[in-house]
Amino acid sequence: DDGTHVPLVFWGKPVKGGRLVEDFVSLSELGPTLLDLVGLPRPPTMTTRSFVDLVRGRPLGIVRDAVFVERERHANVRKGDLGYPIRGIRTKDHLLLLNLRPERWPAGDPEKHQSVGPFGDVDNCPTKSLLIAGRDDPRLRPYFELVFGLRPAVELYDLRHDPGQVRNVAADPANASILADLRRRVERWMADTRDPRLDPKDDAIDRYRYHGDLNTWDKDNFDGAHLFGR
Numbered sequence: 310d311d312g313t314h315v316p317l318v319f320w321g322k323p324v325k326g327g328r329l330v331e332d333f334v335s336l337s338e339l340g341p342t343l344l345d346l347v348g349l350p351r352p353p354t355m356t357t358r359s360f361v362d363l364v365r366g367r368p369l370g371i372v373r374d375a376v377f378v379e380r381e382r383h384a385n386v387r388k389g390d391l392g393y394p395i396r397g398i399r400t401k402d403h404l405l406l407l408n409l410r411p412e413r414w415p416a417g418d419p420e421k422h423q424s425v426g427p428f429g430d431v432d433n434c435p436t437k438s439l440l441i442a443g444r445d446d447p448r449l450r451p452y453f454e455l456v457f458g459l460r461p462a463v464e465l466y467d468l469r470h471d472p473g474q475v476r477n478v479a480a481d482p483a484n485a486s487i488l489a490d491l492r493r494r495v496e497r498w499m500a501d502t503r504d505p506r507l508d509p510k511d512d513a514i515d516r517y518r519y520h521g522d523l524n525t526w527d528k529d530n531f532d533g534a535h536l537f538g539r
Contacts, residue, residue, distance in 0.1 A: 310399070310404075310474065313376075313378050313399070314399075317334065319364050323346050323364070323365060324364055324365065325364075325365055325366030328366065330363060332360075332363055332373040333373045333374065333375055333376040333399070334360050334363070334373065334376070335357070335376050335377070337357040338357045338358055338359060338360055340355055340357070341355055341357055341358065341359040341361075342359045342360050342361050342364065344359075345359045345361035346361055346364065358371065360373070374400060374401065375398050375399060375400045375494065376398070376399050377396070377397070377398050377399075377495065377498050378395070378396075378397045378398070378399060378406075379394075379395060379396050379397070380392075380393060380394065380395040381393075381394055381514055382514075382515070383430050384417070384423075384424045384425065384429055384430055385422060385423035385424045385429075386416075386417030386418060386421075386422050386423065386424050386425060386428075386429030386430050387413060387414065387417060387418050387422055388418055388422055389515070390422075390423075390515070391410075391413060391515050392514065392515055393408075393410065393413050393414075393415050393430075394408075394409040394410055394506055394514070395407065395408055395409065396409065396495050396498075396499060396504070396506065397495065398491050398494055398495050398498075400491070401468070402467065402468055402469050403465065403466065403467060403468060403487060403491060404464075404465070404466040404468060404474055405463070405464070405465050405488065405491040405492065405495065406463070406464040406465075407462065407463060407492070407495060408460050408461065408462050408463070408464065409462075409506055409509070411459065411460055411461060411462045412459070414428070414457070414459065415430070415457075415458075415459070415460050416428040416429075416430045416431050416456060416457045417429035417430040417431070419457075427441065428441070428456075428457045431456065431457070437456075440452055440453045440456060440457070441453070441457075455475060461477065461479070463479045463488070463492075464477045464479055465477060465478050465479035465484055465487070465488050465491075466478065467484070
């Protein structure tokens with residue numbers, strides 16, 4: 310949730326105020342919502358739905374009990390300029406993450422590839438230095454693994470008992486039906502959005518070029534935030 314759960318505040322004449330709304334909305338839906346609020350038509354290329362009725366306080370016909378999340382390439386931190394593809398779903402009670410290439414390092418390669426340093430998807434800071442230096446210390450090793458270690462293909466978190474999302478319960482038979490249902494929803498969403506990652510053999514996204522000339526950056530101090538893989 311630290312990467313995807315952010316506050317969203319609306320105010321002004323079209324908005325019914327004084328309310329706390331806990332429905333799930335996505336940043337991709339902000340565009341059509343703003344156009345609806347100001348009475349402008351949506352371009353046909355805008356395919357996400359609007360939550361204007363939610364803002365105005367009218368009953369909403371769409372069930373918003375979940376939001377889908379994904380990740381690809383954040384910075385140039387893996388050999389071959391590879392990303393770390395994740396697809397997932399967050400409901401009120403559960404978070405399911407499908408790590409589509411679990412053999413890759415989620416926080417970047419242990420050796421610096423292009424940006425930041427070792428495990429380059431984590432910015433340099435005292436905590437990072439402490440965990441890397443103490444990776445063989447039994448007291449620090451569990452925290453090193455949580456931050457930098459390889460992840461299983463499937464992660465499921467029960468947010469009712471584990472709001473910090475650190476105890477993966479995907480292998481617990483008691484959660485089999487929940488996991489299967491959430492996985493079906495993710496795969497249906499991937500199919501509906503024509504996600505190329507639906508084909509497990511399709512790595513086309515990893516071959517998209519970075520924008521910008523890497524030779525113009527200070528590679529020793531570059532934090533990876535200036536390049537966007539598309």
